[in-house]
């Protein structure tokens with residue numbers, strides 16, 4: 001019996017090991033199924049997002065690149081439509097209106113929309129226009145993220161005022177002369193200038209000024 005008992009033990013041990021191995025093998029198989037499920041090529045839901053932007057106006061036409069992003073890369077092309085709309089900035093005067101469609105190729109999460117900005121040398125307030133996104137396919141977009149305000153920041157200084165002809169001599173019998181003041185550049189604001197008079201000729205005796213006091 002002793003021998004038989006000793007002979008049986010290895011079988012028992014082998015049986016336990018076999019059971020253990022079988023359980024381990026079973027566990028690996030379940031993990032594989034889970035991995036397979038995770039790697040089924042269906043990425044997390046993607047969201048299209050664009051933020052407000054701002055740029056310096058500059059003094060000539062240039063291109064502003066407005067960024068649009070996708071929160072997670074997708075395995076299908078993500079498409080959307082876009083269009084600009086006037087705010088205080090006016091299409092044709094401050095920027096060139098744009099509309100069209102944008103595509104994120106599979107795996108891509110960043111893209112830009114080019115918008116021509118019509119820079120000039122006219123001092124103006126900061127102005128903005130809007131970029132609206134719509135018809136997103138193969139991704140989602142939150143309603144409050146469907147548009148961005150883009151501000152064109154003024155970069156023009158105040159113009160200077162000067163006389164076109166700084167000094168001139170005229171006959172006492174000339175009658176009326178015109179004295180012209182000029183601005184160094186256009187202004188988007190009304191420009192007021194104070195008129196000061198001095199000299200040996202006296203107003204009322206030698207001349208009168210037929211002009212606004214400013």
Ligand SMILES: [Ca+2]
Pocket residue numbers: 057058059060119120121122154155156
């Ligand atoms: Ca400018």
Ligand SMILES: [Ca+2]
Pocket residue numbers: 057119120121122123124154155156
């Ligand atoms: Ca300007």
